[in-house]
Amino acid sequence: TQLLEQSPQFLSIQEGENLTVYCNSSSVFSSLQWYRQEPGEGPVLLVTVVTGGEVKKLKRLTFQFGDARKDSSLHITAAQPGDTGLYLCAGGGSNYKLTFGKGTLLTVNP
């Protein structure tokens, strides 16, 4: 069974701070996706990374896929209250389904 561990589980910071959340597994994934989910809504895809060592930037968000394709990180620079939400990582294989972590609940206080 493939498992994804996300850390920290909860994170509360002040506006303007930087943060990094982690997604780790003992399994290799062919792709890794990051989603943000707000209460009562479905997850919204932020990025997909597929190559070991790949780094993608989305405005103030930087995503990295580990060289061995087992782990990933999400770094947010100068966090804003609008970044508040549940950040989920999900690993994909060739069998069409995603394996999700439990998520990191981020609160950015004004």
Place this chain on the structure above:
Amino acid sequence: DTGVSQDPRHKITKRGQNVTFRCDPISEHNRLYWYRQTLGQGPEFLTYFQNEAQLEKSRLLSDRFSAERPKGSFSTLEIQRTEQGDSAMYLCASGDIPSNQPQHFGDGTRLSIL
């Protein structure tokens, strides 16, 4: 592109009743997925359709659960004889070739069993 639409958004029912949820994917997407999410957890895969063919089912999908996608467009998920443990958010997602994985999730149907 109106996104993935799910109906109803909320369903409250008594234990033992049957419920049916509907998902309308993005129109040009041929792949449709059902996931279930409980409080404090990430979504868990339930089943996957490519066009009208149901290609994979999770072991989470007991014989009380059935999903259909009769014309390769919308899909329904039915739960018979609901149990307390069925309370969850049921999420539908759709995607298209060449991506193997879902790209767009709906806002889900929240099921509460009394």
